[in-house]
Amino acid sequence: MLLVSFASSAHAAAAARAPSSAAAPIELRVAVPSDERAAYFIRLLEQSLQLIGQPYTVRYLKDLPPRRMWAMLGRGDVNLFYGMITEEKERNRRIVPLRVGLTNGLIGQRVLLIRPEDANLFATVRSVSDLKRTGLVAGFGEGWADAKVWRAAGLPVYEHVAPWPTIFAMAAAGNRHVDYLPRGVIEVLEEARTHPEMVVEQRLLFEYPADFGFYLSAAAARYQPILERALKEAEATGLKERLLRESFGDDIKALGLSRRLRVPLPGAPR
Template sequence: MIFKLRMMCLFACTLCISVSSTSAPAVAPLELRVAVVSDGRADYFIRLLEESLKLIHQPYHIEYVKDIPARRMWWMLGQGDINLFYGMQSKEKDNDKQLVPVRNALTNGLIGQRVLLIRRADAPAFAQVKSVDDLKRTRLIAGFGAGWGDTKLWKASGLPLYEHAAPWSTIYAMVAAGNRHVDYLPRGVIEVLDEARVHPELTVEPHLLLEYRADFAFYLSPSVAHYRPIIERALKEAEATGLKARLIDEAFGTDIKALTLDRRLRLRLPTPAD
């Protein structure tokens, strides 16, 4: 009997050692230094990142680096001072050896649907626009940040534009002034109403919706290039489970409905690759 009990104990110990030796090793957390702005514009993107990583049970630590000028953020990303940032996708960024693109369109194309912030006095001129050529004939000038990828589409369509090199926040007052060589701001449907609330001197044009192929993406520093397949898998799972659609709706759904996109005249701007 004693021998039998000893054999049973030995078997149990062997089983425990076997289970312990074959159990999955602990998953190393992603160590992320992420550039954000503190005005809330990054909230959806950070929530998407975090919730997607949680979905695949990927541990992570995030340190936020706030309110650094955008151009410096891209430089810091290439240097590894930060290791994740989000921005508009472009061939230039995707081919830059100092950046590692994460292959996922973060807003499902919504940032490529543009509504205009305008002066109230210009509303009648925009109301007469029925085509891209009509918009061109108004000679009204669109405003963009210097070096933004959107400028290529406006140039390809022959639409007048102004590139603002100074801090972006000053351009709203320039549009409102009416004498500073910029007349309207094409803004994504996920951002335009927030900006209109902050800048009541401007109004949202109610008639037009300009569309083109564009989206935001996450970009990594080369020092953490091995994070890319993990983050891509997490974002893909977020799409498959409906998490991403839910987060988009929670973040932007109310404003998008208020813009009544289905009642607007859609003007398609071809991308240079179209």
């Protein structure tokens, strides 16, 4: 396990907005994926706290499987993690949701990573029923909420138990239980660049209401109002929109969402 640790306090402009009696620092132990997928969420977290002049220290724990991260959050070994907002998590008394979405719903807009030789198969798809008739199997990580959305639509699903990056070679091989990967518009092009054996399907955009949110351990529930205030301030001031644009704007533009055929999927992750 790689542990990345550093501390930060608000920059001068944000500090000027802080109350005259300095706020006590909050201490965060944050679980994040080991690749670059977490970069936006880290920037949003830290810059939101800086925006309200809230001192903090933060340690990032990486190279942990998602299931282990959630288990550690439930035990309080880490006290902050981000993931898909679901009713199941909302009911979990061991974790505390921050009720502010993090991607403005972008994670619920999905395009497909496919094998190049399958492009003609997807060229005939105009609906969920058409996709189902292909018999092709979508790949997700084990326990991912998105897999439930695909299943609810009657689509075949494979849930990958091993570390996520190994699924790309499996899908490319064409004989390993998985045929394509539905990926969020904020992640798919980076993954395509990293895994050139797969290509981005060019016609379709699958949509369902979904977003990521931060979750606290129950032991860190006292931080909930502070973090929610920081995230809401990031929304109100345009900070979140700017970070989304800086992090994902070029890729979203390159995907040409407005020209794609929109295919709605029923329901949000549960």
